[in-house]
Every structure is written in C-alpha cells, then in structure tokens.
Amino acid sequence: MKKQITIVIAILMSAGLYAQTGKTSLKQINENSKSGNFKDIFSSFYRLATENLAGDNKYIEINTTLFALRSNANPDLLKDYNYKKAKFSRNFKFDFKVSLDSTFKYSGFTGGFTIALINDRDKTLANFTGTELDSKFTTNMSGALLTVQTNLTTTIVSNTTLSQENKSVALDSLNQAVKYILDPGKTNLTGSTNPYVSQVLAQLNPLIAAQNSTAIDGTPITDRDGLIKDIDDLQTQYYNLFDSKALWTVSADGSADTDGKFNKASFGTIFLKGNKTAWNEIDIRAKLAYSDTVATGSLPRLNFNGTAGINFKLFKAEHEKSFFEAKVALEYSSILRNAMATEDKDKFLGNAEIRIRLMDDLWIPLIVKYDVENANFLGFLNISYNFGGFKKT
Amino acid sequence: MITISVTVSGGTTPLPIKLTIDNLDNQHDVKISKDGSFTQDFDLPGGRYMIVVSGMNPLGGSTEISVSGTFTSGPMPDSTSTTNNQFYSVLFYGEI
Numbered sequence: 495m496k497k498q499i500t501i502v503i504a505i506l507m508s509a510g511l512y513a514q515t516g517k518t519s520l521k522q523i524n525e526n527s528k529s530g531n532f533k534d535i536f537s538s539f540y541r542l543a544t545e546n547l548a549g550d551n552k553y554i555e556i557n558t559t560l561f562a563l564r565s566n567a568n569p570d571l572l573k574d575y576n577y578k579k580a581k582f583s584r585n586f587k588f589d590f591k592v593s594l595d596s597t598f599k600y601s602g603f604t605g606g607f608t609i610a611l612i613n614d615r616d617k618t619l620a621n622f623t624g625t626e627l628d629s630k631f632t633t634n635m636s637g638a639l640l641t642v643q644t645n646l647t648t649t650i651v652s653n654t655t656l657s658q659e660n661k662s663v664a665l666d667s668l669n670q671a672v673k674y675i676l677d678p679g680k681t682n683l684t685g686s687t688n689p690y691v692s693q694v695l696a697q698l699n700p701l702i703a704a705q706n707s708t709a710i711d712g713t714p715i716t717d718r719d720g721l722i723k724d725i726d727d728l729q730t731q732y733y734n735l736f737d738s739k740a741l742w743t744v745s746a747d748g749s750a751d752t753d754g755k756f757n758k759a760s761f762g763t764i765f766l767k768g769n770k771t772a773w774n775e776i777d778i779r780a781k782l783a784y785s786d787t788v789a790t791g792s793l794p795r796l797n798f799n800g801t802a803g804i805n806f807k808l809f810k811a812e813h814e815k816s817f818f819e820a821k822v823a824l825e826y827s828s829i830l831r832n833a834m835a836t837e838d839k840d841k842f843l844g845n846a847e848i849r850i851r852l853m854d855d856l857w858i859p860l861i862v863k864y865d866v867e868n869a870n871f872l873g874f875l876n877i878s879y880n881f882g883g884f885k886k887t
Numbered sequence: 888m889i890t891i892s893v894t895v896s897g898g899t900t901p902l903p904i905k906l907t908i909d910n911l912d913n914q915h916d917v918k919i920s921k922d923g924s925f926t927q928d929f930d931l932p933g934g935r936y937m938i939v940v941s942g943m944n945p946l947g948g949s950t951e952i953s954v955s956g957t958f959t960s961g962p963m964p965d966s967t968s969t970t971n972n973q974f975y976s977v978l979f980y981g982e983i
Contacts, residue, residue, distance in 0.1 A: 569896075572896040572897050572948075573894055573895070574895040574898065574899045574923045574924050574945070577896075577897070577899065578899060617898075618897060618898030618899070618945045618946050618948065619898060619899050620899075620946065621899065621901060622901045622902055623901075623902060623922075627902070628902050631902060631943065631974060632941075635974075636905060636941040636976055639941070640907060640939055643937065643939055643976070644909055644937060647978060647980055648911050648937075651911070651980055658960065658963075661963060662963040662964045665964040666964035668978065669964065669978060672976050672977075672978070673970070673972055673975070676973075676974040676975065676976060677974075678973070678974075725974070729901075729943075733946065
C-alpha cells in the first residue's frame with residue numbers, strides 16, 4: 495500500500511512539475527483578480543505545499559485537475575473544440591498528501607477530489623462577441639491597423655531595391671511592431687528600436703482620432719495609447735464579472751494512518767455566488783465528517799458542520815484586486831454519533847473572518863468565532879500561501 | 888489554391904477571429920469572421936496578396952496560424968506564426 499502510494503505520488507509530481515513550465519502573463523491577470531475566498535476552493539490547478547519540510551513533521555502535497563494531467567499526455571485536448579468538450583476533466587480536481595517523519599519515512603496519507611457541478615467562473619471560456627470590447631478592438635483598432643498594414647506591406651513588397659530576403663525581414667519587423675502596439679502593457683512606444691513602430695503610429699493615430707470615439711470613463715480617444723488603454727480597461731472589467739458568477743462544488747476526502755489504514759473521511763459541498771460588481775459573495779458550505787482517531791479504543795464519530803454567510807471584498811485597487819476581505823457567517827455543527835459526555839452535541843456559532851492580502855498570493859486570515867449559547871469568543875490567526883494557478887499553454 | 892489554418896488552444900476565443908485576404912492590386916478582397924479554430928481553402932486568381940488574421944486569445948491561451956499553398960513567392964515572413972499575446976493581428980504576404 496505504502497509503496498503503491500509512493501509510486502503514484504512520484505508520477506504525479508513529475509507530471510505536475512513538467513507542466514508548470516507554461517506561460518503565465520495572461521494567467522497572472524486572471525489570478526490577481528480573484529478573491530482569496532475563491533482561491534482557497536477551486537482556482538488553483540496546482541498547490542504544491544512544501545511547508546515545514548525542514549521540521550520533524552514533513553509533507554509533500556500535489557493538487558491538480560484531471561485535465562492538466564490529460565493534456566500533458568495529449569496536447570490536442572488544449573485545442574478549443576476539444577477543450578470545450580472536456581468539461582468534466584477541467585472541473586475535476588484531486589489531491590494527494592503524503593506525510594513523512596524526520597527520517598523521510600511514510601507516516602500518513604491524505605487524498606480527495608473536488609468536482610465543480612456549476613463553474614461559471616471559468617474565464618478561459620469567455621465570449622465577448624457583440625460587446626463594446628468587440629467594437630473597440632475589432633472595428634476601431636483592427637480596422638485601422640488593417641489600413642496601415644496594407645499601406646506598409648504595399649510599400650515594402652513594391653520596393654524593387656529590396657531582395658526577397660530583405661522584404662521578408664521588413665515584413666517580420668512590421669509584424670513585431672504591430673505586436674508591440676497591441677500590447678496594453680507597452681505605454682512608452684517612442685523608445686522602440688523597431689522603425690516600423692513609429693511608421694505604424696504615424697498612420698494609425700490620425701485614423702483613430704478620426705473615429706471620434708470615447709473611453710468608458712467618457713474621455714475622448716485620440717490615439718493608440720487611449721484606445722489600447724480603453725480596450726484593456728474593458729477586458730479587465732468583463733473578466734472581473736466572472737468572479738461573481740456561480741460556483742458549486744462537491745468534494746470527498748479521506749486519510750490513512752501510519753499503518754496505511756483509513757481513519758478519516760468527509761463529504762462536503764460549497765456554493766458561492768456574488769453580485770455583478772463582486773463586492774460581496776454568498777458563501778454556503780456543508781460537511782459530513784467521519785473520524786476514528788480517539789486514542790482510547792475505536793470510537794468512530796460522525797460530525798456535521800454547515801455555514802452560511804457573506805464575504806465582503808473591501809479596498810479594491812487597480813485591476814479590481816481586493817486587499818481586504820471580511821466574511822460573516824452563521825455556523826451549525828452537530829455530533830451525530832459518539833459525542834463525549836463533556837461535549838455539546840449541537841452548537842450554533844456566529845463567525846467573523848478577516849483576510850488581509852500582503853502580496854498577490856499571500857493572505858493573513860484572522861478568524862473569530864462566537865459561541866451563541868455559551869457566549870464564548872475563540873480567535874486564532876492562520877497564515878496561508880497560495881502558489882497561484884497553473885494552466886499549460 | 889491556398890489553405891489557411893487557425894488553431895486556438897487553452898480555451899475559446901473571446902472575440903471572433905477575423906481573416907482578411909487583401910489583393911494589393913485590386914478591390915477583390917476576402918473578409919471572413921470565425922468563432923473558433925478553422926481550416927479553409929481559397930481558390931484565388933493570380934496576384935499579390937496580404938493575409939491578415941486578427942483576434943483575441945483566451946486567457947492564458949494561444950493561437951497558431953499557418954498559410955500554405957501554391958505560392959510563386961512566399962508566404963513571408965513565415966508560413967506559420969504562433970502568438971500568445973492577448974490581442975493579435977498577424978500578416979502574411981504571398982504571390983500566386
């Protein structure tokens with residue numbers, strides 16, 4: 495059993511680490527706009543925890559989707575017509591965690607899976623056809639660029655002093671200039687060493703000015719800088735709307751002790767749904783847990799825990815990234831089997847959780863619970879690091 | 888006859904893919920809009936052609952464009968281009 499687990503983990507680790515070489519520039523925008531609440535549940539393709547590897551209790555953890563593994567074996571799955579069909583594997587996430595003692599000897603195993611039954615937050619399936627973004631990019635930007643590309647291509651290929659090879663080099667430079675101009679991250683184009691950047695802009699800017707269009711903030715668009723900024727603002731705004739769409743997951747997990755015997759299992763479900771501006775989010779969770787870990791003989795226990803609350807995003811900055819989140823919830827827990835004499839079988843709590851984002855993926859959550867029946871406060875500080883999402887490109 | 892193939896990977900294209908085949912010496916141009924990957928043949932008369940494919944990549948995704956066929960010159964600067972930029976407008980030139 496232990497050997498089999500080790501082999502499976504080694505294979506998954508190899509596949510996962512190989513796959514993490516994917517490009518990340520666009521993904522980063524996606525990741526930055528997500529809330530910490532969402533990240534904890536389903537956003538990451540990979541979460542490889544290396545916490546405490548130097549201590550006495552070490553563990554290695556892999557967290558991936560079935561699609562990430564399948565697309566490593568068959569890259570054709572990434573093509574749009576296959577990608578759309580692979581709904582189940584894109585929404586099926588599983589994880590394994592192997593614990594090791596101080597001599598790196600197996601000391602425990604945890605595994606589980608999560609299925610997103612509703613996942614309207616998948617930004618890779620976005621469709622902005624017919625929106626203002628479509629109009630601004632397809633008509634205003636691409637339409638004007640096409641005129642400039644035609645003019646400059648005609649000039650290049652009609653130049654009888656240029657060899658075929660030099661014409662090809664010039665056309666490549668023109669392509670590079672257009673790529674540069676269409677990059678919203680490039681704001682100072684005058685420093686480019688590519689001569690076609692200035693030549694394209696010299697023709698493009700008057701065409702854009704003649705369109706007499708306005709940005710979403712109402713300011714007139716007079717040149718490439720104004721138009722590409724407006725296009726960037728629009729796509730950011732549209733993608734952020736995904737963060738408030740519905741997400742419903744069900745999950746199951748189990749763990750084994752040092753002898754390889756399973757001693758814990760749980761089944762859970764989570765539902766999230768925000769409003770259109772993503773300033774708050776309904777958060778409903780339920781979990782049924784079985785455990786057999788009491789030291790004095792076998793005493794299997796069955797617990798139910800359910801919470802219903804609202805998560806508030808506060809102090810959002812550029813690109814709608816939240817820096818402070820607060821969550822208030824009501825919690826009900828019940829020991830359905832083998833409650834101890836000193837325990838309350840049922841418990842009602844009022845919870846408050848505050849998360850502060852220190853870095854892109856580093857949150858400090860402070861959780862405070864209030865026992866409604868016994869009027870007790872319990873607060874504790876928990877620090878978690880999310881290694882960010884992964885998707886092979 | 889020439890063949891143009893566009894393959895989107897890592898998601899679906901957020902905006903339609905626009906294909907323009909521009910005959911540089913007359914107004915007999917071809918303009919097509921597609922909602923996803925495609926491969927299409929074009930039977931074009933002799934002449935100088937600029938081919939431009941523009942669109943928007945899926946978040947974290949990429950698009951591969953290839954142009955092939957019976958060109959007397961080209962396609963230039965390359966017959967294939969792969970872009971992972973969020974927005975793209977890639978041109979090819981060839982003579983038939």
